[in-house]
Amino acid sequence: MALLLKNAHIVDPSVNLDGVADVAIEGDRITAVGENLAVEGAEVIDLSGKYLVPGLVDMHVHLRDPGYEHKGDIVSETRAAAKGGMTGVCSMPNTDPVTDNGVAVEYVKSVAAAKGHCRVYPSGAITKGLKGEIISEMGDMVAHGCVAFTDDGRGIQGAGMLRRAMDYGKMFGKVFMSHCQDEDLVGEGQINEGAVSTRLGLLGWPAEGEELQIQRDIMIARLTGAKLHIQHISTARGLEMVRAAKAEGLPVTCEATPHHLFLTEDAIDETYNTSLKVNPPLRTAADAEALREGVADGTVDAIVTDHAPHADWEKSREFELAPFGMIGIEGSLALVLTNLVKTGKITYQRMVELMSIAPRRILGVDEVKIEAGSLADITVFDPEIRWTIGEDGFESRAHNCGFTGTEVCGRATDVFVGGKATLRDGVVC
Ligand SMILES: NC(=O)N[C@@H](CC(=O)O)C(=O)O
Numbered sequence: 249m250a251l252l253l254k255n256a257h258i259v260d261p262s263v264n265l266d267g268v269a270d271v272a273i274e275g276d277r278i279t280a281v282g283e284n285l286a287v288e289g290a291e292v293i294d295l296s297g298k299y300l301v302p303g304l305v306d307m308h309v310h311l312r313d314p315g316y317e318h319k320g321d322i323v324s325e326t327r328a329a330a331k332g333g334m335t336g337v338c339s340m341p342n343t344d345p346v347t348d349n350g351v352a353v354e355y356v357k358s359v360a361a362a363k364g365h366c367r368v369y370p371s372g373a374i375t376k377g378l379k380g381e382i383i384s385e386m387g388d389m390v391a392h393g394c395v396a397f398t399d400d401g402r403g404i405q406g407a408g409m410l411r412r413a414m415d416y417g418k419m420f421g422k423v424f425m426s427h428c429q430d431e432d433l434v435g436e437g438q439i440n441e442g443a444v445s446t447r448l449g450l451l452g453w454p455a456e457g458e459e460l461q462i463q464r465d466i467m468i469a470r471l472t473g474a475k476l477h478i479q480h481i482s483t484a485r486g487l488e489m490v491r492a493a494k495a496e497g498l499p500v501t502c503e504a505t506p507h508h509l510f511l512t513e514d515a516i517d518e519t520y521n522t523s524l525k526v527n528p529p530l531r532t533a534a535d536a537e538a539l540r541e542g543v544a545d546g547t548v549d550a551i552v553t554d555h556a557p558h559a560d561w562e563k564s565r566e567f568e569l570a571p572f573g574m575i576g577i578e579g580s581l582a583l584v585l586t587n588l589v590k591t592g593k594i595t596y597q598r599m600v601e602l603m604s605i606a607p608r609r610i611l612g613v614d615e616v617k618i619e620a621g622s623l624a625d626i627t628v629f630d631p632e633i634r635w636t637i638g639e640d641g642f643e644s645r646a647h648n649c650g651f652t653g654t655e656v657c658g659r660a661t662d663v664f665v666g667g668k669a670t671l672r673d674g675v676v677c
């Protein structure tokens with residue numbers, strides 16, 4: 249049946265839209281955008297007071313499926329994505345078995361298509377088993393729908409390995425996404441190296457453990473001509489390196505997470521909250537401030553969550569034994585609205601670039617525009633809903649959210665993927 253979304257404030261910088269209008273949808277496409285639209289027989293949804301934007305995409309998400317379904321699976325984590333307002337996610341390959349061949353990509357793609365609550369764009373490992381030793385079956389993975397290559401969860405330790413993978417893999421035209429972590433330097437580091445790690449008696453993880461690989465990967469991208477995307481960037485100097493690479497004209501992009509933008513190492517205290525144990529670690533206030541500047545000035549291309557579900561029993565251990573990672577996909581839109589848009593740091597248009605347009609462009613997946621003919625992947629949110637993260641639990645199977653208890657303003661109410669509702673009035677469908 250046709251759908252008519254009425255009276256929403258549409259924001260889509262790609263077609264210069266910033267104002268109230270109606271959107272008509274038929275099948276999986278937008279058929280018209282304009283004022284006072286009427287479509288015979290259409291279901292009419294009044295969206296007065298709400299914003300309507302091209303569907304949000306979180307390009308860094310751990311679905312944990314196959315292999316770690318006790319943390320989350322494709323159904324539970326795409327439900328979380330829909331609840332957070334996402335129409336699509338890029339899944340990470342650190343599953344078991346690792347997503348490093350066409351069959352593994354096919355599994356994620358087909359289960360998501362059959363049972364998922366948003367689109368899933370699978371990434372594939374750069375090296376077999378994420379071991380950093382042998383190049384994965386890149387061509388096979390691309391043939392099965394892999395959109396990007398990454399060894400996320402680990403960095404590629406050998407510079408020569410990365411060089412060979414980029415030299416070979418660049419023919420597929422996909423982006424290489426780097427988790428930058430020099431394992432020899434980082435060692436058993438638990439949180440950012442500094443006064444907080446010293447006071448709490450936790451081994452430190454120096455900013456240099458990330459920056460060395462950011463610089464190295466930029467240099468190897470320059471050498472090979474491959475497209476490079478720096479994942480979950482967390483340090484001011486690392487961001488400076490990306491800024492310089494962009495100024496040089498290299499095909500380098502980067503992403504930042506809400507936790508690296510809005511939390512710092514100072515949130516970690518004697519309660520040893522393991523939800524705040526993330527890779528890379530929460531950094532200093534100066535780092536977070538530099539990242540927010542980068543979001544505003546365009547150096548940071550995309551906001552992602554690095555949504556990383558872990559079971560309660562895995563996180564309820566000594567800080568050193570708990571795994572790294574926090575969930576975030578249900579709160580990211582609200583955190584960005586609350587901390588960046590409503591404070592005037594960025595506009596709604598910039599938010600749409602960061603959370604919708606740039607992720608699709610970097611991943612090279614179908615564009616979505618609020619105009620006739622486009623795929624009807626749409627996110628609707630109410631900027632005035634006040635709520636507290638975690639108060640009603642989570643759609644995710646996991647609870648390891650570092651923002652639990654944080655009061656925010658703004659929440660997704662309705663999401664459409666290919667014209668089909670996946671969230672209606674805040675309820676996942
Ligand atoms: N970010 C994390 O702290 N953890 C991620 C891995 C990763 O993104 O590197 C995970 O898979 O749990």
Ligand SMILES: [Zn+2]
Nearest residue numbers: 400401427479
């Ligand atoms: Zn990572």
Ligand SMILES: [Zn+2]
Nearest residue numbers: 340400401554
């Ligand atoms: Zn990750």
